[in-house]
Amino acid sequence: MEGYLTIADAAAGLRAGDVTSRELVDAAFAAADQWEPLLGVYLQRFDVEARAAAAVADAELTSGIDRGPLHGIPLGIKDIIATLEGPTTAQSLVLDPEWTGDGDAPVVERLRRGGAVMVGKTTTCEFAIGFPDAEKPFPIPRNPWDTMTWPGGSSSGTGAGIPAGLFLGGLGSDTGGSIRIPAAYCGTTGLKATFGRVPKAGAVPLAYTLDGIGPMARSARDCALMLAVMAGPHPDDPTSSDRAVDDYVAALTGDLRGVRIGVDRLVRTGDAHPDMEGLVEDALRVLVDAGAQLVDVELPLYDELTTAQFITMTAESAAYHMPDLQSRWSDYGAGARFFVGGGALFTAPDYVQAQRIRRLGQKLVRELLTDVDFVVTPTSTWPAPTLASLDPVDPMASLRGLHTQYWNAVGNPTLSVPIGFTAEGLPMSLQISGRPFADADVLAVGDAFQRGTDWHLRAPQPALAVPA
Amino acid sequence: MSTPSPSPSSQEAVQALLGIAGITVHADEEAAMVAAFAAQRTAVAALYAVPAVRYELPALTWSAIP
Numbered sequence: 220m221e222g223y224l225t226i227a228d229a230a231a232g233l234r235a236g237d238v239t240s241r242e243l244v245d246a247a248f249a250a251a252d253q254w255e256p257l258l259g260v261y262l263q264r265f266d267v268e269a270r271a272a273a274a275v276a277d278a279e280l281t282s283g284i285d286r287g288p289l290h291g292i293p294l295g296i297k298d299i300i301a302t303l304e305g306p307t308t309a310q311s312l313v314l315d316p317e318w319t320g321d322g323d324a325p326v327v328e329r330l331r332r333g334g335a336v337m338v339g340k341t342t343t344c345e346f347a348i349g350f351p352d353a354e355k356p357f358p359i360p361r362n363p364w365d366t367m368t369w370p371g372g373s374s375s376g377t378g379a380g381i382p383a384g385l386f387l388g389g390l391g392s393d394t395g396g397s398i399r400i401p402a403a404y405c406g407t408t409g410l411k412a413t414f415g416r417v418p419k420a421g422a423v424p425l426a427y428t429l430d431g432i433g434p435m436a437r438s439a440r441d442c443a444l445m446l447a448v449m450a451g452p453h454p455d456d457p458t459s460s461d462r463a464v465d466d467y468v469a470a471l472t473g474d475l476r477g478v479r480i481g482v483d484r485l486v487r488t489g490d491a492h493p494d495m496e497g498l499v500e501d502a503l504r505v506l507v508d509a510g511a512q513l514v515d516v517e518l519p520l521y522d523e524l525t526t527a528q529f530i531t532m533t534a535e536s537a538a539y540h541m542p543d544l545q546s547r548w549s550d551y552g553a554g555a556r557f558f559v560g561g562g563a564l565f566t567a568p569d570y571v572q573a574q575r576i577r578r579l580g581q582k583l584v585r586e587l588l589t590d591v592d593f594v595v596t597p598t599s600t601w602p603a604p605t606l607a608s609l610d611p612v613d614p615m616a617s618l619r620g621l622h623t624q625y626w627n628a629v630g631n632p633t634l635s636v637p638i639g640f641t642a643e644g645l646p647m648s649l650q651i652s653g654r655p656f657a658d659a660d661v662l663a664v665g666d667a668f669q670r671g672t673d674w675h676l677r678a679p680q681p682a683l684a685v686p687a
Numbered sequence: 688m689s690t691p692s693p694s695p696s697s698q699e700a701v702q703a704l705l706g707i708a709g710i711t712v713h714a715d716e717e718a719a720m721v722a723a724f725a726a727q728r729t730a731v732a733a734l735y736a737v738p739a740v741r742y743e744l745p746a747l748t749w750s751a752i753p
Contacts (some may be wrong), residue, residue, distance in 0.1 A: 428746070479711045524735060526730040537708075545709040557716055563708035564701060564720065564727065574745035579737065581746065612719035 240260040240273035240291030250384040258381040259358030264339040290334030295389035298340035306350040333448040341376025349554025371401035388436035396623025399635035404603035406560020406646030414630035420455035426535035439665030443467035470659035476510030481591035491600035504637040519583035527573035528628040535551040539564025553611035600647035637674040697724040
């Protein structure tokens with residue numbers, strides 16, 4: 220994007236007079252003109268509205284009004300989150316067109332009040348779950364590092380659009396990994412904030428006790444800049460927390476001296492890409508170089524909490540969708556309906572037992588995080604799968620090696636950061652988890668890691684042809 | 688004394704649960720659900736087998752005030 224890869228750099232450029240918001244937005248749309256429809260990032264672009272908002276942002280800066288680090292910054296918004304510029308579709312034929320005609324979701328309103336410029340609504344898996352479905356009238360998102368592969372989901376468009384330069388950051392949502400998976404597959408940074416840290420009102424729900432809206436951007440610093448604006452309670456979301464919002468940017472010291480990081484490589488859970496082990500060990504050395512002490516740990520109840528997350532997600536989403544599942548099954552995409560409808564195969568005691576496991580898991584993780592300050596694991600032990608390999612009726616085979624669900628089950632903040640590339644040129648990632656509401660600390664570890672690496676700044680060069 | 692009913696097959700169970708929910712799925716989807724059902728039940732059974740969860744409260748919140 221005209222030389223600006225990060226929100227932090229663009230914000231500095233805006234204040235130095237080196238660039239205008241209008242130029243940033245024009246560059247974002249020029250990139251979109253170049254790469255769409257190859258990447259399938261957008262469901263809707265807000266060209267007119269964004270350029271008008273950028274003009275206002277520039278005028279305000281000129282007149283001395285500075286709304287903060289997001290002032291004039293182009294952002295993409297996952298299309299399960301309401302914006303006043305246009306309708307929300309959840310990338311589905313099923314969602315009621317009248318859903319939330321009330322304007323911005325609270326989190327979007329906060330970004331807008333912070334001066335951000337919304338450039339469009341980005342692709343998602345239908346209702347934030349499943350896989351792309353070529354039989355439905357929506358774009359197929361592709362990974363800019365290899366357009367034969369999937370950018371991950373469900374925050375697919377936001378994940379793919381950042382490294383391709385279509386915007387400097389954006390919103391995703393994470394119920395079982397939907398921020399961290401596309402961040403991992405696309406070589407960007409994404410934060411699943413502590414459950415309740417960011418209000419989720421104005422977003423189409425997937426699973427009430429798991430959903431969270433979070434920032435996606437090039438860097439942990441950019442995620443901190445976004446979270447600083449997004450966090451805090453809102454009356455429309457009773458699960459949003461009124462705990463004090465930390466100074467996420469001030470926490471980014473780059474110094475990990477005295478920090479104990481637990482490492483669970485999760486090799487017991489299955490196979491991994493042959494390059495994964497080396498990339499993980501290289502990444503861990505960077506953390507040590509920043510001052511951290513590493514301690515081998517084993518996440519408690521790993522399989523059970525992963526199962527509990529799955530039961531919770533599918534049962535809660537099945538309850539939300541049941542009337543439409545009964546009457547409009549084939550209007551759903553194959554991937555979404557298989558996941559959501561699968562919630563009917565669990566019993567009410569199964570659901571409650573899953574919540575008991577989650578409570579026990581929270582306590583055991585809390586105990587673990589008294590011995591260490593953080594836990595790092597692979598986000599996924601495999602890179603992005605090919606689009607052709609995605610099987611809607613065997614989804615877990617397509618998603619092998621993912622390790623994101625565990626942290627949704629317990630609610631802790633978790634940041635995905637890129638750690639390098641496979642021999643095939645696909646990004647790989649680690650996730651950094653911390654104590655509840657220690658989002659600032661998690662971002663600080665990610666920032667310290669990124670001061671010693673530049674994986675998050677690499678830019679793909681997608682081929683200028685839509686693969687057959 | 689009644690004789691316990693034999694465990695239903697995965698196919699019978701899946702069909703019954705989908706029927707109770709009122710959901711009609713495609714044949715390939717039902718076949719996939721049936722194929723995965725036994726492993727899914729094993730994973731669910733493991734949740735009841737965790738000794739430390741015996742007296743744990745669920746992670747649910749409830750208030751008399753809506």
